[in-house]
Amino acid sequence: EVQLVQSGAEIKKPGESLKISCKGSGYSFASYWIAWVRQVPGKGLEWMGIIYPDDSEARYSPSFQGQVTISADKSISTAYLQWSSLKASDSAMYFCARPDTSGWYPFDYWGQGTLVTVSS
Amino acid sequence: QSVLTQPPSASGTPGQRVTISCSGSSSNIGGNNVNWYHQVPGTAPKLLIYYRDRRPSGVPDRFSGSKSGTSASLGISGLQSEDEGDYYCAAWDDSLNGYVFGTGTKVTVL
Numbered sequence: 001e002v003q004l005v006q007s008g009a010e011i012k013k014p015g016e017s018l019k020i021s022c023k024g025s026g027y028s029f030a031s032y033w034i035a036w037v038r039q040v041p042g043k044g045l046e047w048m049g050i051i052y053p054d055d056s057e058a059r060y061s062p063s064f065q066g067q068v069t070i071s072a073d074k075s076i077s078t079a080y081l082q083w084s085s086l087k088a089s090d091s092a093m094y095f096c097a098r099p100d101t102s103g104w105y106p107f108d109y110w111g112q113g114t115l116v117t118v119s120s
Numbered sequence: 121q122s123v124l125t126q127p128p129s130a131s132g133t134p135g136q137r138v139t140i141s142c143s144g145s146s147s148n149i150g151g152n153n154v155n156w157y158h159q160v161p162g163t164a165p166k167l168l169i170y171y172r173d174r175r176p177s178g179v180p181d182r183f184s185g186s187k188s189g190t191s192a193s194l195g196i197s198g199l200q201s202e203d204e205g206d207y208y209c210a211a212w213d214d215s216l217n218g219y220v221f222g223t224g225t226k227v228t229v230l
Contacts, residue, residue, distance in 0.1 A: 035219070037165075044122060044208065044221055044222070044223055044224040045157070045159075045165065045208055045210075045221040045224070046221065047210075047218055047219040047220065047221065050219075059217075059218075061216070061218040061219075062216060062217070062218065063218075095164055095165070097164075097165075100176070104212075104219065105155065105210070105212065105219050106155035106167055106170045106210065107157075107165075107167060108167050108176060110164035110165060110166075111164065112164060113164055
């Protein structure tokens with residue numbers, strides 16, 4: 001069974017750094033793209049970017065390019081989403097998601113979400 | 121602001137049919153497949169429709185998708201209480217070089 005399990009909720013202050021994770025199991029982790037999707041509370045879904053764990057090739061939405069870093073460690077079947085300096089506007093639920101096929105989308109499998117709260 | 125526009129809400133009584141529209145442009149819906157997701161608040165989205173009108177295993181045939189030009193629609197027939205939640209269309213956008221979601225439609229079963 002394909003599973004994506006994300007790290008737990010985080011409460012951070014503005015300016016702090018953060019790295020959240022998404023661990024895949026039940027499939028060949030390196031062979032499928034993993035995407036990150038943001039959802040601000042009460043708002044819609046936003047595609048942030050995607051990574052291919054086998055070679056760590058990453059693509060970013062223009063809206064998130066330079067704001068976050070997407071990475072992966074295939075040896076431990078884990079993808080990451082990282083901020084170097086958080087802002088209050090980064091407060092949101094973040095989902096990782098995986099397509100069923102070798103393409104970039106659509107997303108058949110989703111993590112449970114990681115809630116990030118940034119507040120002074 | 122999303123490039124795919126959906127009505128903010130839709131509703132129906134049990135057993136009725138509800139249709140949700142999704143309006144885009146030639147760079148997204150017009151040239152690429154449309155996907156639809158259902159999200160119950162507090163949970164992760166679930167894929168309902170892909171490749172415009174195909175359903176993943178386990179999705180009932182009450183859900184159907186269609187596309188015409190730069191617009192797409194999701195139909196829900198035989199509306200049930202478990203169909204409540206938010207529905208999002210999505211497609212690849214060649215101009216933005218990214219995957220875009222619609223603004224979302226909240227479906228209420230009266």
